[in-house]
Amino acid sequence: MATDYRKVKILVLGDSGVGKSSLVHVITEGEVLANPVSTVGCVVDVKLHEYSRSMSSSPVSFFVEFWDVGGSMSHEKGRGIFYQQANGVILVHDSTNRKSHNNLSKWLTEYHRYKTGRTDSLAPQDTNESGFDPEKFIEQEVPLLIVGTKEDQVSGRRSPPTQRSGNLLGANSITMNCKDIQHFSLSSQQYIETMKFIDKVVEHKYYPSLRQ
DSSP, X not given: OOOOOEEEEEEEEOOTTSSHHHHHHHHHHSSOOSSOOOOOSEXXXXXXXXXXXXXXXXXXXXXXXXXXXXXXXXXXXXXXXXXXXXSEEEEEEETTOHHHHHTHHHHHHHHHXXXXXXXXXXXXXXXXXXXXXXXXHHHHTOOEEEEEEOGGGOTTSOOOOHHHHHHHTTXXXXXXXXXXXXXXXXXXXXXXXXXXXXXXXXXXXXXXXXXX
């Protein structure tokens, strides 16, 4: 008898070159991406995720689609088609590049505009100084995770305030070294937080009564 798998869609957004493809490969394949290349358009990778509503319940299998969206500004007008029907968002920045961190609000604003059908430029009164109104995103109730990549390169540098940023956007934040698979071992904080995030995405779509 065929198994009826359910699926959820997670957008992976961030500037070009921050390591989105490497991050997705670690999550979906459990291994380091040897030769990452810039994403043109969008690449979709899939992970089978086992979700349990409680410790005593039987797990349910879900296909988790990670939509790795190219970050080039030259493709901004064509990205909207990828944003439709997303159930969660991962915002990715380079931990050694403050500009990519500051641009997270821009990516969330872009997603919000396409989700709500507002593809015109936002009016000044609709945004704060960073170009993003957090309350507008909160109203959408889409789970959000912020990931800072290239953690191995921040030694001796002052890294961006990822935790403060995560709190501002109502999201958890983690840092990753996508060149070291041990950073995503089953006992690592990175793995645990990512699985908890995927659980939230599943609950958002299929079990709304469980939302906290």
